[in-house]
Amino acid sequence: MLPDLDDLNIMLKDIWERKWITNNQVYHQRLEAALCEYLKVPYISLFTNGTLPLITALQALNISGEVITSPYSFVATTHALWWNGIKPVFVDVDPKTGNIDPEKIESAITKRTTAIMPVHVYGTPCRTREIQSIADKYGLRVIYDAAHAFGVEVGGESVLKAGDLSTLSFHATKVYNTIEGGAMVMHDAETKKRIDYLKNFGFKNEVEIMAPGINSKMDEIRSAYGLLNLRLVDDAIAKRQAVAMKYRRRLSGVEGVTTWGDVPGVRHNYSYFPILIDEQRYGMSRDALYEKMKAHNVLGRRYFYPLISSFAIYRGLDSADPKNLPVANDIAGRVICLPMHHELSDDDVERVLDCIVK
Numbered sequence: 620m621l622p623d624l625d626d627l628n629i630m631l632k633d634i635w636e637r638k639w640i641t642n643n644q645v646y647h648q649r650l651e652a653a654l655c656e657y658l659k660v661p662y663i664s665l666f667t668n669g670t671l672p673l674i675t676a677l678q679a680l681n682i683s684g685e686v687i688t689s690p691y692s693f694v695a696t697t698h699a700l701w702w703n704g705i706k707p708v709f710v711d712v713d714p715k716t717g718n719i720d721p722e723k724i725e726s727a728i729t730k731r732t733t734a735i736m737p738v739h740v741y742g743t744p745c746r747t748r749e750i751q752s753i754a755d756k757y758g759l760r761v762i763y764d765a766a767h768a769f770g771v772e773v774g775g776e777s778v779l780k781a782g783d784l785s786t787l788s789f790h791a792t793k794v795y796n797t798i799e800g801g802a803m804v805m806h807d808a809e810t811k812k813r814i815d816y817l818k819n820f821g822f823k824n825e826v827e828i829m830a831p832g833i834n835s836k837m838d839e840i841r842s843a844y845g846l847l848n849l850r851l852v853d854d855a856i857a858k859r860q861a862v863a864m865k866y867r868r869r870l871s872g873v874e875g876v877t878t879w880g881d882v883p884g885v886r887h888n889y890s891y892f893p894i895l896i897d898e899q900r901y902g903m904s905r906d907a908l909y910e911k912m913k914a915h916n917v918l919g920r921r922y923f924y925p926l927i928s929s930f931a932i933y934r935g936l937d938s939a940d941p942k943n944l945p946v947a948n949d950i951a952g953r954v955i956c957l958p959m960h961h962e963l964s965d966d967d968v969e970r971v972l973d974c975i976v977k
C-alpha cells in the first residue's frame with residue numbers, strides 16, 4: 620500500500636516548513652490520535668518498527684526469568700525475549716488457528732515464569748479470555764505480539780485491548796504500513812508516558828532519566844506517510860477479503876488442501892491466506908507445491924517454517940523438543956501462505972489457483 624504522491628508532497632512541504640523532522644512533533648501526534656480512533660484503543664505509542672515495542676514492553680513490565688510463548692511466529696517474537704535475557708518456553712499451538720493453545724499453558728508454568736507472550740497469528744485472535752484467566756491465577760503478565768492483528772475486532776472490540784500490552788508492526792509487508800514502523804497499545808495514560816520516555820532513551824526531561832531507555836522513535840516523514848495510508852486501509856482490507864473469498868471458493872473442493880475460514884463475530888484483516896497441504900491426499904508435498912508455484916513465478920511463503928524452536932539458537936531449549944510441539948511442527952511442515960494483496964487482479968488470483976488446482 621503506497622500513499623498518493625501528491626498528498627505526500629503536500630505533507631512533506633509542510634514538514635519542511637516546520638523544520639522539525641522527528642521527536643514527537645505534529646505528524647507523530649496526529650498519527651497516534653488517528654490510530655487510536657481507527658483501532659478503537661485508548662492509548663498508543665508509535666515506534667520505529669515492530670520488534671522494538673516487543674523488547675520495550677518486556678523492559679517496561681520488568682519481565683525476567685521465563686516467558687511462555689508460541690513457536691509458530693516470526694523470529695522477532697522470541698528474539699525479543701532473548702534480547703532481555705529471558706528464557707523462552709515454547710508451548711504448542713491450537714490446530715484450528717495456529718495460536719498458542721491455552722490448554723497447554725498451565726503445565727509449562729514454573730516458579731520462574733513471569734509472563735505469557737502469545738501471537739495473534741495471521742490476525743486470528745487468540746483465546747484471550749482463557750489466557751487472561753490463567754495469567755490472573757498465577758500472577759503473570761500478558762504481552763501480545765499483535766503484529767498481524769491491525770484492525771482486528773472481536774464482537775466490535777479491538778483485540779489490541781487484551782492483555783497488559785500489545786504490539787503492532789507497520790512494516791511494508793504488513794496490511795497497514797509506514798514503510799518501517801510499529802506501535803504499542805496500552806490501557807492508561809501513566810503507562811503511555813512511561814513507554815514514551817523509554818522509547819526516547821528514558822528522558823523524562825532535559826536533565827532526568829527514568830530508566831535506561833532505547834531510541835525507537837518514529838519520525839515525522841513516516842508519520843505523515845502513515846496518516847495517508849490510514850485513509851486507504853479499509854478499502855485494502857475489503858479487496859483482500861474479496862481475494863480470500865476467491866481463493867476459498869476454488870480451493871474448498873480440492874482434496875488435501877485445507878483453508879482456514881473466518882471466525883464468526885471477528886472482523887478479520889485478511890493479512891495472510893495460509894493453506895495446509897496433506898501430502899497423502901493432495902498427492903504432492905508442501906515443498907513440491909511451493910517449488911512448482913515458484914517455477915510459475917508465483918511466490919508463496921512458508922510462514923511459519925522453520926518454526927522458531929527449530930532454529931539452531933533455540934533448538935537446545937527443553938521446550939523446543941518437537942515432541943513438546945507436535946501441532947506446531949505439523950503445521951509448519953504443511954503450510955503455504957498464498958500471495959495476498961489488495962491489488963491482486965482476477966487474473967493473478969487465477970494464476971495462483973491454477974498452480975494448486977490440478
Ligand SMILES: *Cc1c(COP(=O)(O)O)cnc(C)c1O
Pocket residue numbers: 668669670671692693695696738764766767788789790799800801
Ligand atoms: C513482522 C513481525 C514482527 C516484527 O515487526 P518488524 O516491524 O518487522 O520489526 C514481529 N512479530 C511478528 C509476528 C511479525 O510478523
